[in-house]
């Protein structure tokens with residue numbers, strides 16, 4: 001469904017209206033409990049189409065999705081069983097939209113979801129899910145549980161029941177186009193500053209470009225060397241590219257925060273800028289969530305096919321490598337120590353970008369290891385899907401992260417390379433939190449350090 005089909009109550013709520021955290025839920029705005037329930041139910045019903053209904057009905061309660069979920073595995077808490085996280089959606093579907101809905105209603109066999117249940121499920125839908133897709137991969141019935149969790153988040157957003165810190169970021173992006181609340185002029189000034197600092201010219205608003213490149217203000221702030229590395233790679237392969245001042249930042253907190261209206265805004269901003277410059281390709285930054293929002297939800301939310309190709313930077317580099325334009329010299333990781341590859345769940349399972357980091361690392365001659373569970377079964381870092389932004393989720397997130405630490409320790413690697421900046425921020429935070437003696441590096445920076453000639 002499109003965001004225009006529903007009442008976007010969240011969009012009308014000012015950040016100053018966010019109530020202080022209460023227990024494990026936050027509320028935005030001053031809507032009554034009944035109004036929140038009605039908004040959630042309306043959204044749940046709109047989202048449960050024929051495909052979702054089939055999914056909800058085919059669960060055989062085998063419990064396999066529990067063992068696939070990093071939050072369940074780290075806690076043994078049955079509340080974190082993935083299919084349990086969509087129980088309000090399921091309950092609403094059966095009562096309001098399923099084939100036996102009149103029967104269920106008449107006999108009172110399915111209650112209407114209550115505000116207390118929605119409060120409880122806010123934690124299950126936002127704090128204990130990174131949208132990593134591992135549950136969907138494992139389910140023997142082919143139920144895309146992650147997609148159902150996304151549907152359920154839409155209802156929670158409509159009800160104004162989103163974790164405070166995550167909501168605030170999404171709201172700032174809605175108001176100003178980016179999570180720091182910066183003007184386009186300030187962002188381009190900072191971008192030019194990164195160019196000066198790294199001794200490169202960063203093209204902004206260059207007419208006639210065939211490729212539009214995006215980054216995020218968070219990557220510019222935390223990893224300016226990654227932005228510079230993207231530019232070095234693009235120059236190396238002879239690309240005709242530009243950043244566009246109207247759409248430098250490609251992050252999409254509407255996507256992870258459950259607001260279809262705000263997710264769509266972020267997509268439209270990029271599409272309109274790309275159309276203005278007539279580019280054929282948009283290269284997205286390392287932020288895997290920004291990529292997935294545009295690449296896989298862009299067409300539906302924009303309402304028609306995107307007039308350009310969308311490529312994650314690792315995918316772009318992989319294609320340039322195959323075409324022979326990206327020439328890499330052999331070498332080690334940054335420290336010369338053992339390197340382990342952390343594969344981004346969002347990019348791999350949700351984004352379909354398979355093999356790019358492997359091809360690039362092999363081309364660089366980096367002797368890298370992989371954790372015991374890797375590839376399609378790789379575990380997520382625990383910070384995606386808005387969990388890293390969600391302050392109250394941190395104790396739970398660190399339990400998941402400790403499992404990742406044990407897994408990485410078993411490889412005896414000194415350096416962790418990843419091609420997702422959300423994973424990288426999560427690992428960097430873990431290094432600080434636990435005093436972990438690991439160095440985290442972004443794949444694009446590593447590639448830029450291996451450019452031949």
Ligand code: SF4
Pocket residue numbers: 058059060061062063064065066083138139140141142143145
């Ligand atoms: S793995 Fe699939 S079928 Fe089994 S409990 Fe989970 S959702 Fe149901």
Ligand code: SF4
Pocket residue numbers: 068069070071081082085128129130131132133134135136145146149
């Ligand atoms: S998407 Fe990942 S984190 Fe979310 S419920 Fe499924 S396995 Fe757990």
